[in-house]
C-alpha cells in the first residue's frame with residue numbers, strides 16, 4: 001500500500017516536471033521527495049497545525065509545501081530555481097495560505113523577512129546550503145523557535161555530534177549553544193527523485209534562549225576548528241592576547257584540541273577572554 005502511494009507520487013512528479021519541460025538539477029540539490037509517507041511523517045514530526053507559521057527553504061515541486069498547508073499552516077516557501085515557477089503555480093493553485101518567494105535563501109535576510117512572533121522551519125534542505133542555513137537561522141533568526149529539517153546523514157551527524165567525536169566541529173558547537181537537537185529518523189535514497197547517493201536524516205532542533213557571549217564563543221571555536229589539528233594554545237594565538245592564561249582560567253587544558261571542548265567550554269573561554277581584556 002505504502003509502496004503503491006510512493007510509486008504513484010514518483011510518477012506524478014516525473015509527469016509534472018516533464019509537462020513543464022523541467023528536469024531535476026543536481027547542482028541545486030534537487031532530489032525531490034517522492035513518498036507521501038515520508039512527507040506526512042515530516043509534517044507530523046514538526047507538529048504543524050492550524051495557525052502555525054512555517055518557513056520552508058527549497059519548495060521544489062511543492063510536495064512538502066502543500067502538505068504543510070494541508071495541516072493548516074501559513075507557509076512562506078523560498079525557491080531559487082525560477083524554472084519551477086509553473087510547477088509550483090500548478091501544485092499550489094488556489095491556496096491563499098502559501099507564499100512562494102523566488103530567491104536565494106542563503107542570501108535573504110530571513111530575520112527581517114519573517115514578521116514577528118514565532119515560526120517553524122520545516123524543509124528538505126538543498127544539500128549545498130543546508131548546513132549554512134541551519135546555523136545562520138540559529139544564530140540570527142530568533143523568531144524561528146524550532147526546526148525540523150531533512151539533510152544528508154553525514155550533515156546530521158555533524159550537527160548532532162558531541163565533544164570527542166570525529167564529527168564534532170563548529171556546526172555541533174553552534175547547535176549545542178542554541179538548541180536541543182535530536183535525530184528523528186533516517187530516510188533511504190529510494191524515496192527521492194532522482195535518488196541521491198547517500199542516506200538522509202530528519203533532525204529536529206528546538207531553540208533555547210542564547211546564552212551570553214554565544215557569538216564570541218562561536219568566533220573562538222571557528223578560529224580553533226580552522227586549525228583543528230593544533231593545540232588550542234597555538235591555534236588561538238592570533239585571536240587571544242594570552243591564550244594559555246585564558247584557557248587555564250576557563251578550566252581548559254591549553255594542550256587540548258578543539259574537538260575536546262564542549263559548547264559550555266567555549267562560553268567559559270569567551271568569559272575568561274572578556275575578563276582579561
Ligand code: SAM
Pocket residue numbers: 028029030031032033034057058059060061062063064065078079080081103104105106123124125126127129
Ligand atoms: N521541498 C522539495 C521536496 O521535498 O521535494 C524540494 C527539496 S530539494 C532537496 C531542495 C530544493 O531547494 C530544490 O528545489 C532547489 O532548487 C532548492 N534550492 C537550492 N538552493 C537553494 C537556495 N539557495 N535557496 C532556495 N532554494 C534553493
